[in-house]
Amino acid sequence: MSSTDLRFADRAAHRAFLEREAPLPAGFRVGACGLEFLPAELPRPARMNLLLIALDRPTPSFAARFTRNAFPGAPVVLGRRRLDAPTVGALVVNNKVSNVCAPGGLEAAERVCAGAADLLGLAPEQVLPASTGVIGWRLPVERMIEALPAARAALQGSSALPAAEAILTTDLYPKVRRAAVGEGSIVGFAKGAGMIEPNLATLLVFLLTDLAVGREALRAALATALDQSFNRISVDSDTSTSDSVFLLSSGRKPLPAPGAFQEALARVCADLAEDVVRNGEGVHHVLRVAVSGAAGEAEALAVGKAVVNSPLLKAAVNGNDPNVGRLLCAVGKVAGAAGMGLDPARVVMRVGGEVVLQGGDMRLDPATEQRLVAHLRKAELYASAPSASGIFKPPIDHPPHERCVEIAIDLGMGWAAATVLGADLSHEYVTENADYRS
């Protein structure tokens, strides 16, 4: 999926890469600040970041896609309503509290947007909200409105990196990707580490461009790009209540050709989606599952998702254990449950280029086993090193490389194909999620 094959020796090298990707397109400014508050739900204080993304001039060219979860957060509800607004001038974004099913959540989102609009000389409906964090908690509206001037004071038009940093929660590092097209560019940044199997969108993704693309073309381009990127990843199979992707155009630069924009947008989305998986909670290995020979694209996607969502396969990969029987189990589970009419004798499965299933039989021997172990070890991002008290914390603050565990499955049924990215299951994931809020 990724268009690059990067290696980062350390955090500084990764940081230099992010800075190269981060120059903001013309017409945008971003500014963030932190604030402390006392949640109504827990007897201890918490910290939140507040981010403003502002256009120099309101634009009619904006697009957004939201989660299909049946309990959408208040910012998603409000964002959907404002899709029909004539123009948008700013986004106001916070982490720590997702404002989902919180009493008075919609009014809270409206008040924060109104506060930002007031500061920026906009109408309230020209501001779109986005929130990520704990579900069910109430937004600290007063504290956020008090903090907005500090975010406005921080507004600058040179780098997206402070914005990419402000929206993080359990992410280990920021994620920024850029593509140049003619005189203009597309810059995207994303947050997301857990509760990730997007359905029409992913946690929070912001795509900014100065290329002149009209509203309808922009929305069509976003839908196409998402279907091939964020809708084909899963960290832990949980579709968030807050997934939101925004694409805004300031229209400052001429578009050389429509195809160039779609291609660049697809690349930025694919790269960011892979970044999100690689920085998924507790991820040691990224799995790239290329399914081919399916009767239809939906079947190919279902098989790929079933593989990357199999806890047993994920745990085996985590241990560099090429227990490929679990790969077969995962494919067989979804094919059987969906009545695909799979013929085991026509299926070919490869891991790291090695054939492990063909003609209905697995091909396992000690030499193959050794090569598979080597492939898994090469794709590992880091090894677990628990503290004496059994606490597992990822020892990395940057992605050391962009290698994947490469799984190829030819179903032998038809001509449709899909590639899905996923992650392994580790002690670090359990540690992170057994007590995330404390």
Place this chain on the structure above:
Amino acid sequence: MSSTDLRFADRAAHRAFLEREAPLPAGFRVGACGLEFLPAELPRPARMNLLLIALDRPTPSFAARFTRNAFPGAPVVLGRRRLDAPTVGALVVNNKVSNVCAPGGLEAAERVCAGAADLLGLAPEQVLPASTGVIGWRLPVERMIEALPAARAALQGSSALPAAEAILTTDLYPKVRRAAVGEGSIVGFAKGAGMIEPNLATLLVFLLTDLAVGREALRAALATALDQSFNRISVDSDTSTSDSVFLLSSGRKPLPAPGAFQEALARVCADLAEDVVRNGEGVHHVLRVAVSGAAGEAEALAVGKAVVNSPLLKAAVNGNDPNVGRLLCAVGKVAGAAGMGLDPARVVMRVGGEVVLQGGDMRLDPATEQRLVAHLRKAELYASAPSASGIFKPPIDHPPHERCVEIAIDLGMGWAAATVLGADLSHEYVTENADYRS
């Protein structure tokens, strides 16, 4: 689901319970032995148990249900073929190697059955096979045939417990359940700890009865009982390639009333299914999710399964963290993806009897939080205690109690309901599965 509310102070108390449940119905004998072999796939020896279940006289009254996984094991393929045999006289069962997609697997299963038939004076097609263990490995056929006489020599008609022990793999303890009906009884035993979200059957379950029930009635009774028990549990969402449930009647005792048999069978299946979840790999908490107010039973089941299969909710429960936002996320994910048309304002969610969502809002405050934590702690089977090297091993060899984390979800849409059992996600699960084979 369980008809009893048992507590076991220690392994001896649990053992005494199992012995009370284990008396074999008239007309059955079981015998097991161990053997060592060298797998063709790995350069180190392994151990296997071999079990014979023999009827004193072949019976036409037998039923079996098998996995819907599209890569069924050779014993499943052979078992399906033999469902039409006039009579069955024995089962031959092994652990360690599941004989799934192994080269020559069907012939290997046939040869082991033929060896058992030869010893017991039966025709080969009167013997049904069942295997559980690693996928893709070949059965050590010669070693198994050499060992069969030892299993036959061990045949006895008093207790099912040696059989329940012989079939274990990563299970912590054996699982046996019994129901008396008139002069006769039904005794069931099961193995299963991982790769468990049965679809029409579960790993290996053997149900033996001396009650006189004809073949067709027996098969209908089994289908009904499974749909309400083993088809409503999930340890880790992975549907095995080997799931098989067998029900055999020796016909030695009169059946007082058909309804009594169905009821007793349902109870044995429900109790065994809960035992399987409680003894799931790394399970610290059993989750009982009662979904009501659904438009149809399929929707209720889908919502229950989505809840017990949410890695984020499972990890939170593991840490006794009442992060109920993840419950909402899981319900919203499946309701949104399936287009159920859920109205968040009509949904009521309870955990441990506490209302956590009503009227579209979550009800969270520090006092509720404390009561939820207490409920989770009370349902915990054991606390994690990693070794200095970070290895997590369950410290129990029996189930200390039968309490569950009680989750109730009223969807507010209709009148259908379903109860699903599931498990949390722990370090012990990751440890078990990151390198199961070594």
